[in-house]
Amino acid sequence: MLHELPKVYGEYVFNFPLKDLSFLGVGGVCDVLFRPKNYDDLACFLRNKPNELEITVLGNLSNVLILDGGIRGCVITLPKSLDDAIFLQNKLIAGAGVILTQLIRRCLELNISCCEKLIGIPGTLGGAIAMNAGIPDFEISDVLESVTGIDFNGHNLVFAKDDINMQYRDGCIPEGVVIISATLKTHHKTEKEIMKDIDSVLLKRKNSQPIGQKTCGSTFKNPIGIKAWQLIKAANCDKLRIGDAAVSDVHCNFLVNLGNAKALDFLCLIKMIKEKVFEKTEVLLEEEVVIIGENL
């Protein structure tokens, strides 16, 4: 099948080691990584690819645990350019591959308030929508107006925000859809007002998260009415470690790669935490991190 890939303007890389891109620094190879040059290139690829080719779309790999056997078929990552972003009076339209922090910085330059409370989340706009990324008092869904996508057969789709019923850490975008752009609501604020939110969020992150370590953020979703980290601590899991996969000593809902962890170490650690938390509290934690690929 890999010999029948359509001609594209972007780039194919065969046997790409995904751990080189993954924030956790683990994961095997994908058969082929496709980096489309632009969204037309992506559409053309999807319309002409072999029918049986498995497709996985990834953003900045900041919320994924890619297993050691890697991903079969084709992994697609989107163009990260901000050049196509359009800033209108009360909205902005941006490509899904853009890195959230860059979008926020551009909004700041233009005195536009939009999703600045998501500063420090190291994902793409598409990944933020797929995950409904957020902090305790704000989620991307709060400013989302609509999403455009393209299905794995190359058909264009548009979803109004009200049609997709986004949930806590789940954008509820149908399977088999690549998010390609989004329209976000904006309003005017002064630079000082925007910076106040940015500084406050960044300070909280600095004081409570393992900045600079290999991690994929919160491992588990917060159950209703309680924080996952409180349950992890109550179950005495805050010092657990398997190989180089460890519970962070800064925030026990974050797992960190201390050097040469394997995805299997993280998988076993996640399983162990879930079991111990359930034994102690009868709460079954649900993963926020998206586990993808095959075991070796």
Ligand SMILES: Cc1cc2nc3c(=O)[nH]c(=O)nc-3n(C[C@H](O)[C@H](O)[C@H](O)COP(=O)(O)OP(=O)(O)OC[C@H]3O[C@@H](n4cnc5c(N)ncnc54)[C@H](O)[C@@H]3O)c2cc1C
């Ligand atoms: C240090 C750190 C701090 C973090 N803090 C937060 C936080 O405060 N709040 C929070 O919510 N998250 C946080 N995260 C997690 C993560 O950054 C977010 O979930 C982010 O939105 C993921 O975006 P991504 O582009 O990296 O997606 P990826 O990790 O690449 O993918 C995540 C999921 O989205 C899907 N996806 C990605 N792009 C697309 C697309 N274009 N179309 C369709 N599906 C797509 C993937 O298939 C996958 O299922 C943190 C992570 C780290 C490392």
